[in-house]
Amino acid sequence: MRMFRILFLFFALSHVAFAQKEIPLYSGDVPNSSKATVPIDTSVTHNVGPNKIDILHGVITPTLTLYLPDPARATGTAVIICPGGGYFILATSHEGHDMAKKFNEVGIAAFVLKYRLPRKELMPDKRIGSLQDAQRAIQVVRENAKQWNINPNKIGILGSSAGGHLASTAGTHFEKAYIDNPNNISLRPNFMILNYPVISFSDSLTHQGSRMNLIGHADAAVRGSKKFQELGMPLEDVELFSNELQVTPKTPPTFITAPLTDNVVPVGNTFAFIAALQQHNVPVETFIYESGPHGFGMYNPTAKEQWIDACLRWIKRNFEPNLDWANLKRFESENKNLTNPVSTENRIVFMGNSITEGWSRLAPGFWNGKPYINRGISGQTTPQMLLRFKQDVIDLNPKVVVILAGTNDIAGNTGPMTLEQSRDNIIAMAQLAKANGIKVILSSVIPAFDFPWRPGLEPAPKIVALNQMIKAYCARNKIVYLDYHTAMKDERNGLKKELGSDGVHPNEAGYEIMGPLAEQAIKAALGKK
Known part of the structure; x- marks a missing residue:
């Protein structure tokens, strides 16, 4: 038995090892490359707190490391990952390989790009060496898409810190090929993911080290300056590689995240790019942390909610086929295992979106030991909820259903909707419940001044109007109206x-307000005949 376990472990580890493979980025000569006098690709492991971070110095041999998911789980989506490091080193572990493994877990192919670092003694034009490698990575993945089980129209690029500059450069400079491209392969990524x-490269926003390493030519005497003219940088280069100035309507959809307190790369970089994308009507989803350091990779130690989870939802929503539009399978097994309530049980089902879904996670005390069932699904709109209402509410035989819906309708998550359509879907759910002997509580929509994932929609007055419609319907039909909005608005x-x-x-404080209001509404609903 011991030998069997050892052999099993060996084969399991072998399988994991075979899941990744490093290949040369170029099959022949590396373009824009001078012969190095010494080989300088050097890997060093740095201890940073409890973590070990692998750092590559002096990269002259560009490669791609392939992380291909289990074919049974492959979605056809791919992400090319550009680690950061100020165009001086590459942080290949937490900003590269760790991310690739995370994408693999959900069926997304990932490719960690070991790109050349700009050095004038190693390349005739150090400004474009890294960009050439990024373009070549996109080219290689598209050329091999069929072999690697990838949809060539679902290839994105991700970058952290200076890797984010490289990724955004690839996403804004794709119309000019900096590499040989005899087959006219599209060098445009289908989406971008930009992490802090x-x-x-403007004086007021830039990270000085990244700018100096990519386009600077100053001698040591003026390296302390923060003015591009004094650092030997032509204005043309500063503007060419300031990617907020290079956005066009053809720029790929973007997911962008950063902490407000980043003390290395000013968060103004992120806001400038968001503004440019919005100006050109390019879809952008944002995930901004209130606090956090620079360079945390996937996991901000100051936060509970992490950008990588929101990013995966964004990819799923926008770039993966959805054969279960209403997410009917989400609670299929839980519903099947749920026994019918006893006659004395006041079973309550909470039907909703991410606000309901997150309640159990952030405020478990509200749910523990009570006959409450959470059937919230992040991102859902009222037509999706209406489709799954029978299996996720009616078939569970609750005494009361608490319906909280409408935010994502206003955000247009499943397409444009009028407030009247949202109201009618909510009313339809209420009517279905009443027809099956279930008492109804209709909740107000939670206040929101703007939507981070779809900024500029001005939802606040629309939420107020929809709430007035819901409240009026409740009054006409003697249904309990649960008003969260008044208690939570600014x-x-x-x-x-x-x-x-x-x-x-x-957050936890928000749910502390919602809990007693919900309990009061449930008591009122149970008391109705």
């Missing part, structure tokens, strides 16, 4: 800052 990125009809970090989703 360097974007601008002077702009947005969510009070102390009740939610992103202005939409409640």
Whole structure:
């Protein structure tokens, strides 16, 4: 038995090892390359707190490391990952290989790019060496898409810090090929993921080291300056590689994240790029942390909600086929294992979106030991909820259903909707419940001044209007109206800052307000005949 376990472990580890493979980026000569006098690809492991971070110095041999998912789980989506490091080193572990493994877990192919670092003694034009490698990586993945079980129209690029500058450069400079491209392969990534990125090379926003390493030519006497003219940088180069100035309507959809307190790369880089994308009507989803250091990779130690999870949802929503539009299978097994309530049990089902879904995670005390069932699904709109209402509410035989819906309708998560359509879907759920002997509580929509994933929609007055419609229907039909909005709104009809970090989703303090209001509404509903 011991030998069997050892052999099993050996084969299991072998399988994991075979899941990744490093290949040369170029099959022949590396373009824009001078012969190095000494080989300088050097890997060093640095201890940073409890973590070990692998660092590559002096890269002159560009490669791609392939992480191909289990074919049974492959979605056809791929991500090319550009580690950061100020164009001086590559942080290949936490900003490269760790991310690739995370993408593999959900069926996304990942490719860690070991790109050349700009050095004038190693390349005739150090400004474009890294970009050439990024373009070549896109070219290689597209050329091998069929072999690697990838959809050539679902290839994105991700970069952290200076790697974010490289990724955003690839996403804004794709119309000019900096490499040989005889087959006219598209060099445009289908989407970008930018993690605390360097974007601008302007004096006021840039990360000085990244800018100096990519386009600087100054001697040591003036390296302390922060002015590009004094650092030997032509204005043309500063503007060419300030990617907020290079956005066009053809720029790929973007997911972008950063902490407000980044003390290395100013968060203004992120905001400048968001503004440029919005100006050109390019879809952008944002995930901004209230706090956090620079360079945390996937996991901000100051936060519970992590950008990588939101990013995976964004990819799934926008770039993966959805054969289960209403997510009917989400609670299929839980519903099947749920026994019928006894006659004395006051079973309550909470039907909703991410605000309901997150309640169990952030405020478990509200749920523990009570006959409450959470059937919230992140991102859902009222038509999706209506489709799954029978299996996720009616078939569970609750005494009361608490319905909280409408935010994502206003955000247009499943396409444009009028407030009247949202109201009618909510009413339809209420009517289905009443027809099956289930008492109904209709909740107000939580206040929101703006949606981080779709900024500029001005949802606050629309939420107020929809709430008025819901409240009026409740009054006409003697249904309990659960008013969260009044208790949680600020002077702009947005969510009070102390009740939610992103202005939409409640935090623990927000749920502390919602809990007693919900309990009061449940008591009222159970008391109705």
